[in-house]
Amino acid sequence: MILRLQIGTPAASVSELRAFIEGQGLRTFLSPEPTRPILAIVDRVPETLANQLAARPEVEQSIVPRGEWRLVDRAWREHPTSVSVGSVRVGAGESVVIAGPCSVEGRELILEGARICRDGGAHILRGGAFKPRTSPYAFQGLGREGLAQLKDAGQSVGLPVISEIMDATQVDAFRECEIDCLQVGARNMQNFTLLKAIAGAGRPVLLKRGLSATVAEWLAAAEYLAAHGSEQIILCERGIRTFETATRNTLDLTVLPLLRQWTHLPILVDPSHAAGIPELVAPLSRAAIAAGADGVAVEVHPRPDQALSDGAQALLPGELTQVVAECRVVGAALGRGFHRQPPLPAVQAGV
């Protein structure tokens, strides 16, 4: 149950109400929302108490939750939230493009990839150092060294970086390498131990939807992060598993406008993994922006045919430019801006 109190309710009244509720053995959270006190009760509220709470004068609106989440519910904040990844704000009304190779494959390659992404107009550099591969014999990533290379590459072109974390024991490496955003992959969406561990890492988290996760499960997974202290959560739709075999997955844009009603979190879309075919990435990126996404995450590789993982779906440099241009123009038609790229580092800016 979420209780949206009257604007201006004195802090003392809020505390009193909260104490009263907790006195009934129910756990509560207080929203960080500055403009209005909002309380969430995470346990099941008996009907009589619910009616009693709803009738209190300081309660403007009481909301029966749609599922197992409270702190990521739309009603938890006055406005949709945004998340800063380095100097890039995701969810603040301007489209954002994350780009980069599937894996960090070596210093030269990731530097080259970073320049392509910078030149192509992207805002955040992606690259996997710990790779969840179906086969134990496939390339598993460069590990900590890959993180360091990614960070260096990002800094060389002035872009913040994002990489996938697979296990709680990797948190230190991500912190030491100053990875700007931690990605939780589709296979780990319900790895609750991992979610708890990174919730306290003080870094933004991009939470991909599980391969066959319902929206309700996805938001409950995001709630794990929020309940354990994270306020910087980005959702990322990446295609779900269906019977269709012509594409790698089925991008579920249907839930995008629904998510806007259900949660205040920013939402990105990854068309590369969904389609598995480079030619589909640009049209699906346009469609994602049109459906209301805050941006897209795409795979780019200097030479896709030599990539160590997922090369078949990676964009060529010129294709990235096209994706960026089309996201920009579709967004503009709908009144959505396009984020400025972060400034170039001093040495490259010509100093």
Next chain:
Amino acid sequence: MILRLQIGTPAASVSELRAFIEGQGLRTFLSPEPTRPILAIVDRVPETLANQLAARPEVEQSIVPRGEWRLVDRAWREHPTSVSVGSVRVGAGESVVIAGPCSVEGRELILEGARICRDGGAHILRGGAFKPRTSPYAFQGLGREGLAQLKDAGQSVGLPVISEIMDATQVDAFRECEIDCLQVGARNMQNFTLLKAIAGAGRPVLLKRGLSATVAEWLAAAEYLAAHGSEQIILCERGIRTFETATRNTLDLTVLPLLRQWTHLPILVDPSHAAGIPELVAPLSRAAIAAGADGVAVEVHPRPDQALSDGAQALLPGELTQVVAECRVVGAALGRGFHRQPPLPAVQAGV
């Protein structure tokens, strides 16, 4: 196998080649394409013969088919095809909007609905007279009388009309009522008897994708129409069945750009049935246009809460206006025009 011959190949050579192939016991079709002779072989071609055919000087390109279809394959025509529904051309580069209630529920209501659709900017009026309802006790439609009412309503506002046909025995009623386009519903996509029956009706057909049909099955169903004489086929994506229960179905926009590579047929998208929630229809319509659809088909009802079927997902008149406006603006951003509405009938045009 599809053989695209050199432009300018003399008709006699084409006939000779065709006779040669049929002499091997293989069935062939000759494309109506005016600019270039194109032959399809529908039976399996032995490898030696395939190599032999590919090597002939008049064969510019020989194409191994992707599935069980030939006449609806992209390679069967030089350019994507368009289909005329009354005076409205679907697939000619300008977005088209089909709108109307789920069912024709009576003369007054469908006239009111027609005016709303006309005023809202739609091009074609939809309305079901034969309704495939899950329950035998639910409203099954007004039948032939419904078709007549729909046609009258369409004429009163100058819009061509489309309605669902459920059985071969209904073809005459559709012809007599001059229904401009026959819709084959999702449940009947693989009703092959029906497909054969309507292929020869000389009317455009809108073929909805089955609830869990693969793209390959969908195109094979379209091939049934083409192989039995229909050249006026429109595909319509309407959402597929997945595990997600937050929306009625999952709109599969992922296959839209793929279909552009695989077939020359025009493609519409029905976001109303996919989402099942009116608030999602506008964003999904925008996304469909951005992904490359030739237009959308949406449900509209003067008073959704009183509809006899599917009212919960119908748009209000004002919401239709918004859908039309947004399809227009997104299309414009991507260089796609918006079809002009057909002229008003003389009496309404003020004559």
Next chain:
Amino acid sequence: MILRLQIGTPAASVSELRAFIEGQGLRTFLSPEPTRPILAIVDRVPETLANQLAARPEVEQSIVPRGEWRLVDRAWREHPTSVSVGSVRVGAGESVVIAGPCSVEGRELILEGARICRDGGAHILRGGAFKPRTSPYAFQGLGREGLAQLKDAGQSVGLPVISEIMDATQVDAFRECEIDCLQVGARNMQNFTLLKAIAGAGRPVLLKRGLSATVAEWLAAAEYLAAHGSEQIILCERGIRTFETATRNTLDLTVLPLLRQWTHLPILVDPSHAAGIPELVAPLSRAAIAAGADGVAVEVHPRPDQALSDGAQALLPGELTQVVAECRVVGAALGRGFHRQPPLPAVQAGV
């Protein structure tokens, strides 16, 4: 709503109650159950009326329906029902095996197939004459001639026959050829025109589950048959469409015990179409019997590699013998008998 009245309620009281209900504008059905009067109300019953009806002294039990069906609900009959196909009773506690080729491919072949099925221990001969094929260029069946050949083959070995009907216009052919049971295929499960047409044909109907139909939709389709006059309905689970590609479909045995609670209709299982691999048919047949099926329907072909359709999944004659033996032994362990084969025709019985 289903009203199970007290045993012994006088017919006059039943008529009076029914008239009262219909007087409220609600449609009713009276069960053919001889031991107890049972009434079904097919329209939505307002809550006050529902309470009023439930409280009447002659009403022993009032049941809120689980879905869109009444006449096929378990509560509609005192005991599960059985259906006679020729002299074979399906659903009377003894396992039944339907066997035969996918298609009737000619007089000699179907006669040979019939002998194999008879010798292998099957009770009913199957064979398709009208074939729903994905491709318009694939073998579409021998049509009416195929039905006649199938009937002759069945008679030559003393087995009743079953074949798929695809369209209402084919009903006469099925009647004239004396096909003992009409099969509605998965693609036509929601072809409501067809269901209405064959409901009055006076023949048993085997209704296959749609490729991605929920149990609720399947029972509603069966209700179409029942509401239009058929009392001889057999359900057949044949695998549903999932993301798994290692097998053709996923046999859904999970719903079998559920169906026993929800409906009084007999239930068969077709493991051949579900698996698509002959080696899986015997273990899945055993599993079906163990899960509570009334029998199985399997594909058998004298020479699977020469079959015109679905040969890859057909059993060899010896494999049919194994399926029959295993169904018999698993059934026996669970207290379920195995139906006796119908008597051989006089001439073959050695007369």
Next chain:
Amino acid sequence: MILRLQIGTPAASVSELRAFIEGQGLRTFLSPEPTRPILAIVDRVPETLANQLAARPEVEQSIVPRGEWRLVDRAWREHPTSVSVGSVRVGAGESVVIAGPCSVEGRELILEGARICRDGGAHILRGGAFKPRTSPYAFQGLGREGLAQLKDAGQSVGLPVISEIMDATQVDAFRECEIDCLQVGARNMQNFTLLKAIAGAGRPVLLKRGLSATVAEWLAAAEYLAAHGSEQIILCERGIRTFETATRNTLDLTVLPLLRQWTHLPILVDPSHAAGIPELVAPLSRAAIAAGADGVAVEVHPRPDQALSDGAQALLPGELTQVVAECRVVGAALGRGFHRQPPLPAVQAGV
């Protein structure tokens, strides 16, 4: 590629062959199979080399792998393997029943549950101490204390115990509490960090199939365990996610006989999670045994309505007895024995 060498090939020849292959830059494994040398090459083998290897006299059979697995492939061993959990052998031709509550909820309750399982005829006691719950606010399990209670309960009735491990950091607790078998849950099937961590723990692992994992992905996950040192792997089918909502999941028994052809690992079935309805558990258990499972894992609770998790699907004590009896009788009909229960601990055995 898997190379099955001639029985009796001298160890020196095997070493020489292996060295030759590794000299080509390919990684190999040597099977622990005592009766025959079997080599697996895990990297992609160029066609020329493959032909060359297949033609060597000591190679009896060379097998192109069906997917990303080698060490769990059927061809890796002469016979299907079995795994000892305490004194209970899983996969040695005798059915095994795992039973217990979803969660360990306290010392008294798990002791009571253990007695019920013992009396009901089960062989292994299950109980969750670390619970992967969809909601962060739901009961998350008793943790290490729960493991200790589970072990004590198992010892008090002479049954080995199994519990779910969610994270690599928990391995020590499982070892110290002497948990006999580590369960990897469906949500963690592709938690590759976890798989690597427990592969070296020297304990049997029960690997549940992911909620929407293909068989190929499941076996690749098992290969992670095998490639990192585990030889004691049990697979457990627990239902997959489909569109059907009448049951919690769809139990995929279709793949059971397929798995027998593809892998040498023992296979259990969990009908409780698949169905989510207690009445379905007995028929599905029978079906699983009939389809060829090595046993079943079911949820049992003394008082299901008071369970802290998944109570709705738990069996009552008497229902467990029925499941055991039916698995026994169906197995017996098919020539499969039923494992003896482990001996009672001395004090309970009446000493």
